[in-house]
Amino acid sequence: MSTAQRPVFGVPVRRAPSRGRRLLTRPSTPAFVGVLVALVVFGAQAPQLVGTGGLASLLDAAALIGIGAVAVTLLLVAGQFDVSIGVLSVASSVTAGLLVSEAGWGVWPALAASLVGALAVGVVNGLLVVLTGLPSFLVTLATFLVLQGGTLVVAQSVAGTSLVDRVEGAAGWPSAEALFGSGVALGGGRFRISILWWLAAVVLAGWLLRRTRFGNAIYALGGSRRAAREMGVPTASTTVALYLLTATAAWLLGTLALVRQGGVPVAPEFGDEIEYLVVAVIGGCLLGGGYGSAVGAAAGALLYGTVRTGIDIAGWESYSFQVVLGVLLVVALLANGVARRRLTAVPRS
Secondary structure, eight states: OOOSOOOBTTBOOOOOOOHHHHHHTSTTHHHHHHHHHHHHHHHHHOGGGGSHHHHHHHHHHHHHHHHHHHHHHHHHHTTOOOSOHHHHHHHHHHHHHHHHHTTOOOHHHHHHHHHHHHHHHHHHHHHHHHHHOOOHHHHHHHHHHHHHHHHHHHIIIIISSSEEOOOTTSTTHHHHHHHHTOEEEETTEEEETHHHHHHHHHHHHHHHHHHSHHHHHHHHHHHOHHHHHHTTOOHHHHHHHHHHHHHHHHHHHHHHHHHHHTSEEOOTTOOOHHHHHHHHHHTTOOTTSSOOOHHHHHHHHHHHHHHHHHHHHHTOOTTHHHHHHHHHHHHHHHHHHHHHHHHHTSOOO
């Protein structure tokens, strides 16, 4: 007996889209296509980009922006924002640097203290969003302003300068450098350990989103917070946990910068908050929440790293990068609009 679906009179038969069609309509697909296009365009002008040296620089740039973008992606999927992640990374590195250079702490106790401080900021952000019901953009914007001004004041008051350094040679420095600042020389390039940290973040985020109840809760929050609450999803604890993950990513970025440079400069305009958000959107996150992936965030980071490294090697004006990034964002938003219409057009049973 045939089990094929029989057509019902007056009702069109809906055919499942092919795998190729589903791939083409994914919001993250433009990012992957953009990586290939950027490699071809910049590779033709600067062949060094596809050499070992260029690839090492490309992957390092992608890793540093990608760690933050993965954390921001998790928040965007849940329908939340965090514009304080960049300034928190700098504040964490400044905290650890001052504890080492001014208080005489070892590297590991200082890093542990800065991690506790970053997690405390994450808890405050999460609780404020949950308890007040205020938009997360405004809550984290307030955190951004407090951390930005507070970090500058503390650095100037304690160290007397906007450059926090003299951390090399402290107790625990060799092991910290091996874990956060080492690299492997291959050909003409140096592949830094930040790439491994980035890959670990992508794998962890992908596992959380796709294989755990926590990931299901994240998608439920992004779809409808009220409906998720009525279905018993732990909305409050999930929200706080997401801000804790963002704070951890900020601490990791600050630690990588501190150990790599042996210090950290504190400038009034510090922070890469907007770029993390842009990369997450380029990777296919819907600003309305409910859709996104760790793989898409990785694709957006790869495109970011390819364009930034390609512009540097090709000798273009540095401001060209902002123009290209803006164009990529517009393309990503258009692709997101198509994806949103496709998702809302799916019939509900």
